[in-house]
Amino acid sequence: MAEPAIDDFYAVIPAGGIGSRLWPLSRADAPKFLHDLTGSGQTLLRDTWDRLAPLSGEDRIAVVTGRAHRAAVERELPGVPDHNVFLESEPRDSSAAIGLAAAILVRREPDVIIGSFAADHVIRQTRQFDFAVRQAVAVARAGYICTIGIQPSEPSVGFGYVKQADELIVDGAPEAYTVERFVEKPDLDTAKAYFLDRAYLWNAGMFITRADVLLAELAVNEPELHAGLLELAEAWDDRALRGPAVDRIWPGLKKIAIDYSVAEPAAEKGRLAVIPGHFDWDDVGDFASLSKLNSSGGRNELAILGEDARVLSDASSGIVVSQTKRVISLIGVRDIVVVDTPDALLVTTSENAQRVKGVVDALKLTGRGDVL
Amino acid sequence: MAEPAIDDFYAVIPAGGIGSRLWPLSRADAPKFLHDLTGSGQTLLRDTWDRLAPLSGEDRIAVVTGRAHRAAVERELPGVPDHNVFLESEPRDSSAAIGLAAAILVRREPDVIIGSFAADHVIRQTRQFDFAVRQAVAVARAGYICTIGIQPSEPSVGFGYVKQADELIVDGAPEAYTVERFVEKPDLDTAKAYFLDRAYLWNAGMFITRADVLLAELAVNEPELHAGLLELAEAWDDRALRGPAVDRIWPGLKKIAIDYSVAEPAAEKGRLAVIPGHFDWDDVGDFASLSKLNSSGGRNELAILGEDARVLSDASSGIVVSQTKRVISLIGVRDIVVVDTPDALLVTTSENAQRVKGVVDALKLTGRGDVL
Structure with missing residues (x-):
């Protein structure tokens, strides 16, 4: 009880x-x-x-x-x-x-x-x-x-x-x-x-x-x-x-x-x-931690987040976040981070996950705040 | 003359x-x-x-x-x-x-x-x-x-x-x-x-x-x-x-x-x-050759194809083909191939460029021929 x-x-x-x-x-x-x-x-x-x-x-x-x-x-x-x-x-x-x-x-x-x-x-x-x-x-x-x-x-x-x-x-x-x-x-x-x-x-x-x-x-x-x-x-x-x-x-x-x-x-x-x-x-601070959180710990695993995700992976690992209905195909990319949204796409690696904030800053500076 | x-x-x-x-x-x-x-x-x-x-x-x-x-x-x-x-x-x-x-x-x-x-x-x-x-x-x-x-x-x-x-x-x-x-x-x-x-x-x-x-x-x-x-x-x-x-x-x-x-x-x-x-x-047989064709030969170069391409690259090289108006952000990915189209996205590397045909075959086999 x-x-x-x-x-x-x-x-x-x-x-x-x-x-x-x-x-x-x-x-x-x-x-x-x-x-x-x-x-x-x-x-x-x-x-x-x-x-x-x-x-x-x-x-x-x-x-x-x-x-x-x-x-x-x-x-x-x-x-x-x-x-x-x-x-x-x-x-x-x-x-x-x-x-x-x-x-x-x-x-x-x-x-x-x-x-x-x-x-x-x-x-x-x-x-x-x-x-x-x-x-x-x-x-x-x-x-x-x-x-x-x-x-x-x-x-x-x-x-x-x-x-x-x-x-x-x-x-x-x-x-x-x-x-x-x-x-x-x-x-x-x-x-x-x-x-x-x-x-x-x-x-x-x-x-x-x-x-x-x-x-x-x-x-x-x-x-x-x-x-x-x-x-x-x-x-x-x-x-x-x-x-x-x-x-x-x-x-x-x-x-x-x-x-x-x-x-x-x-x-x-x-x-x-x-x-x-x-x-x-x-605290799911970045995509590296999101990737780890959604895998069972295997090095060669590809975590997929997104209800309508249509992902085709060949020898790839990391994480895909899909917010569109697009087919996403990965070939031979390791520890990859792919975040697919209707108006913006991010491709990076777990190792570089902490640098994403820098991109956000750069988008602000270059007048592309519409996607933030 | x-x-x-x-x-x-x-x-x-x-x-x-x-x-x-x-x-x-x-x-x-x-x-x-x-x-x-x-x-x-x-x-x-x-x-x-x-x-x-x-x-x-x-x-x-x-x-x-x-x-x-x-x-x-x-x-x-x-x-x-x-x-x-x-x-x-x-x-x-x-x-x-x-x-x-x-x-x-x-x-x-x-x-x-x-x-x-x-x-x-x-x-x-x-x-x-x-x-x-x-x-x-x-x-x-x-x-x-x-x-x-x-x-x-x-x-x-x-x-x-x-x-x-x-x-x-x-x-x-x-x-x-x-x-x-x-x-x-x-x-x-x-x-x-x-x-x-x-x-x-x-x-x-x-x-x-x-x-x-x-x-x-x-x-x-x-x-x-x-x-x-x-x-x-x-x-x-x-x-x-x-x-x-x-x-x-x-x-x-x-x-x-x-x-x-x-x-x-x-x-x-x-x-x-x-x-x-x-x-x-x-003969531009694959994305590796397309990448080479569109670069001036530098190892650290990122070639970009697409009239409306909005690409933000941080320490990345390879090729981006953009057929949408989406912002594409790359961080720390080398020899990457990103092909962004309205209904399908490909992420691979130059080294794996020859394997793209395998994905096409797999899409046919798995009933996703709508994106071919």
Whole structure:
């Protein structure tokens, strides 16, 4: 029998970010979280929702997203209450997005514990994910800001790391640790050393905390941002006041990742905790990771994404993403990445997957933004 | 001042053959000869016509092509007289195509000398081509069947070879030789040996001969085919008789290349001559050769074919053929071949270019002939 939802817990899904390294699949009007990248038959956003609903209850999931994505979000998540969709007039990074949710929710429920989880990550082994979140909520209830760090499955240079320190004794959280520090994406030698040293976990951007604790940390480190968010939250649940407040305040908020505004300062003060997550996690940052995610691990495998894909492969491996009904024929190309969309085609290799963002920048510069 | 057209000379352009190794660019309804593969701004068929018109005169070029291509041929060659377009009801190989032209033309002019030149080859250095043809006509006038063999520019395994033997003394043909034998496409070691031995020339499929001499050779080696062609030719210039004769006779004609029905037997009897051609020639047999043809020779070059091509390349080389208005982005792919058409996409490498035909066969077998 499934465990009941967690008391006082609210899930927050920041659904922003285009995923430029997945161009031309991901676009301004079709960001990463609105794609099915796993062949599950539904979008990553919907997968995220399905994962969180048993933990918080369907009525207690808030989505922070751009105004342009409102219709798509409501279509994907028919169960989301209207008052839990927080619309940004423009992207202002994660401190503003998560801080806004915290400020709104704490006015509704002073003791609320929020957990923020990106809309476009892939997680398998839901049971282990559940267990980690339940522990993290127990730690948050004790006044800590808690993250879930992923036990690395390989020496990745694509993620930041969280270094765990001492065991933290909290009821209901047998695996809690304090965090010594955050580390940016390392070079390969460093990543290999981290991989052997079990204390380094991947920073998956999951934060679980009392909303008031998060806001207090933000007040110290980013007082102006904090003040703006409180002012916004005060107006939020009054329909007449909300729109003008967003237009007035939101565009002036500082753009800063929550890692810098909240998590790292909290770590320095010993107020940040971590639960090691023993589940498969991927942020699907580029086509190399998308390719790996959709293969069973064989070197000579060709992964195919796309409902109507008509692919003919001869001695080829890598990934094909097909968004058209065209016949796609590959002959003797290894570790290839082919992304076929109605107005743009990308051909590259897994090795070059990180360079896709450069193409997006070049398209902007050369006046071909119509395909972005 | 340009030399006058050659007396008694008629040019014949067999415009058949889809060019399967150039799929999905070449198709049943858009064969190789109807494409601009050199960036010249016109089709290979038109290039061929322009090359031959000064030698034969515009009124003396016959085109042998499929009924399906009649409109395209007339559009490309507005100067071709209606009575010089010989339509096949279905492809029956080169002996039938060239033999039909010979049989029709010899009835109109008993002394006619025909020269047959494929519609889909690329030739540069027209002055040298002219000189070779004029010599070949002189040799043909003396009763020989004459071919033009191309001085190899590299040890190619993609072409057959003609081995020249003794000097042949004919007025107006200072470079004529008899032919010792024909050789099929060799392996690389053999090709290297041929390249060093200057007596081996590429077989470019050009034959220049009196029409009656060609027909006499055919009568000996393929009497049934010969009889069928004579019967067809007899009906040809009577509009009422032509159609029924084609429908009755053409589908039963033996499919055989003119190399086997005429040229090789003639070589054995010492009746085949060759003029070495000192010009750039390519049959554009696959995308590797198309790529080379459209680059200036640099290893790191990316050739782009297509009027509306919108290509963005980062550290890539090879060839892109664009028949759509899509943005095509290449990152870090070397010697790549990308052919982008409205209903089919091919991604391969120069090294695998010869395997494209296999894909065409596989598409047929798997019921996807709609894109062929």
